[in-house]
Amino acid sequence: MMNLVIFGPPGAGKGTQAKRLVDERGYIQLSTGDMLRAARKSGSDLGKKVAGIMDRGELVSDAIVIALIDEQLSANPNAPGFIFDGFPRTLAQAEALDKLLQSRGKKVNRVIRLNVDDAALLNRIAMRFKEQGRDDDNPDAFKVRLAAYNNQTAPLLPFYEGKGVLREVNGMDDIDTVAGAVARLLDLD
Numbered sequence: 001m002m003n004l005v006i007f008g009p010p011g012a013g014k015g016t017q018a019k020r021l022v023d024e025r026g027y028i029q030l031s032t033g034d035m036l037r038a039a040r041k042s043g044s045d046l047g048k049k050v051a052g053i054m055d056r057g058e059l060v061s062d063a064i065v066i067a068l069i070d071e072q073l074s075a076n077p078n079a080p081g082f083i084f085d086g087f088p089r090t091l092a093q094a095e096a097l098d099k100l101l102q103s104r105g106k107k108v109n110r111v112i113r114l115n116v117d118d119a120a121l122l123n124r125i126a127m128r129f130k131e132q133g134r135d136d137d138n139p140d141a142f143k144v145r146l147a148a149y150n151n152q153t154a155p156l157l158p159f160y161e162g163k164g165v166l167r168e169v170n171g172m173d174d175i176d177t178v179a180g181a182v183a184r185l186l187d188l189d
């Protein structure tokens with residue numbers, strides 16, 4: 001049973017790598033961003049509540065995303081593994097995740113950080129904005145998202161390093177090379 005946090009700034013390739021692991025290993029991808037976008041699409045109260053925050057590129061409240069993860073962990077008791085994608089993004093979320101897993105006799109086994117420099121991120125997101133038209137990929141919202149990562153999410157790195165679970169991969173390489181490096185880290189120990 002593998003509980004993997006795939007970690008990195010927006011545009012690092014977390015979703016792409018998570019989907020590979022779903023295909024290759026049957027792990028379940030828990031992307032809070034995807035869940036929130038689905039809520040918006042469905043027109044639910046939750047979707048309405050988070051729409052403005054997401055479009056500005058800010059983080060939604062910890063309580064909302066923690067509840068979404070809790071729900072999905074309960075809904076998939078027999079999963080061979082979970083990939084946490086875009087969660088946790090704050091220290092409070094990381095602590096809540098530890099508790100949620102602990103109460104199920106599990107823990108975060110690995111955190112794999114995808115390292116990509118800021119210039120490459122800007123390029124990738126500009127391209128995705130053109131291709132997919134995701135509102136929060138516009139340059140202004142992206143700046144806010146990057147700042148949220150640097151200020152609120154990057155502090156999780158020492159948290160996980162202290163637990164001995166943090167590993168790093170060069171996220172500048174092509175998708176297959178990154179996937180190979182991720183696979184090796186998962187199989188290694």
Ligand code: AMP
Pocket residue numbers: 010032033034036053054055057058059060061062065085086087088089090093136145
């Ligand atoms: P993502 O697709 O992971 O980049 O998420 C898109 C947006 O959803 C983020 O910019 C936030 O507004 C919101 N979001 C997703 N995951 C989280 C999270 N773990 N904590 C707070 N906000 C989140």
